[in-house]
Amino acid sequence: MGKFFSKIISFFTGLVRRVTKVNKYAVTLIIFFILTFCIGDSTLFKRYAYDQEINKLEKEIEHYKKLKDENAEKLKSLQNDSESLEKFAREQFQMIKPNEDLFIIVP
Numbered sequence: 001m002g003k004f005f006s007k008i009i010s011f012f013t014g015l016v017r018r019v020t021k022v023n024k025y026a027v028t029l030i031i032f033f034i035l036t037f038c039i040g041d042s043t044l045f046k047r048y049a050y051d052q053e054i055n056k057l058e059k060e061i062e063h064y065k066k067l068k069d070e071n072a073e074k075l076k077s078l079q080n081d082s083e084s085l086e087k088f089a090r091e092q093f094q095m096i097k098p099n100e101d102l103f104i105i106v107p
Helices: 002-021 024-038 044-080 082-093
Strands: none
Touching (some): 044 082
């Protein structure tokens, strides 16, 4: 155990000696960028993944807005036009008039 800690201490003391030879501000800046962009909750990788998910969800929102508008138009036409209501009832629910025969063709 003592050898392990002595090796760690010697590593860090050697690192400190080398840092004093290099510009301390540059080393501090590099450490800051490493901590900011590679370690923690808001890394560049997570940021990219979040942006991708946001784009996917925005596309999904647009899809559902279009679907909502289409359904609103269909509902409006069904409420205002009796012919379209009859067509809808015949197609969706196979409703028929009296004395009519219904033939269902299965593909």
